[in-house]
Every structure is written in C-alpha cells, then in structure tokens.
Amino acid sequence: QGQLVESGGRSVTAGDSLRLSCVGSGRTFSRRTVGWFRQAPGKKREFVAGMKWLGDSTLVADPVQGRFTISRDNNKNTAWLQMNSLKPEDTGVYYCAFQTTGMDLYSDPAYFGNWGPGTQVTVSS
16 A cells, blocks of 8 residues: 655744645655554654645645645655644644545544654654
C-alpha cells in the first residue's frame, strides 16, 4: 500500500512558518486520502488537516484554521502542510497517514494507517 515519510520539522520561534512534506512510495498515493496529525508529549494524537485524493475536499482542524494549509501533488507522490504563524502549542511530532477506511474525509486517527515515522516541530515563545 506504500510507505509515507515526513520531513521538514525543526525548532522555530513563535510567529515563524514551516512547510512539512509527506512523501509516499508505491503506486497508490494518487488514489488515497492523506491526513496530517500531531502528537504533543503526554497527549493523544490529534487531527490537523486532511485532503482527499483528487484535492477536491479538505478538512482543517479548528485550532489551526486560517494558519495551516494542506496541499498535494499526486505526480510527485507528495503532500505538504504549510504552517504559518506558529504558536508554542503547535509543538509536537507531526505525522502523515493514509485514510484506510470510509469514503468521506475523516478526522479520527482510527480511520488512518500507513503512518510515517513523524517529524518533530518545536515552537518556542
């Protein structure tokens, strides 16, 4: 089904921007819904943003609405998460994953699989 690998995470200061990348292997990337999630220490993994395979439907979590944007290029097997106006509460490990069940776009991590290893984002005040 293909593997996913995230990159682009690093330490930044509040107000900075970052762009995370999620690169998939295999032939199925272009037909899969992709989601971005994050997990802070001691907290549950939470949904950040998702995009259906054609790019015609997106979902962005309320805490990042207006600051984060998800995009993808199926020709490059890549999805991105553009993060602007970063805040300390955005700190965490960011993961991408394929939605593995359901036709709609979901935000529950239980609907996702093929998780990448994650990339660390640290935002200092």
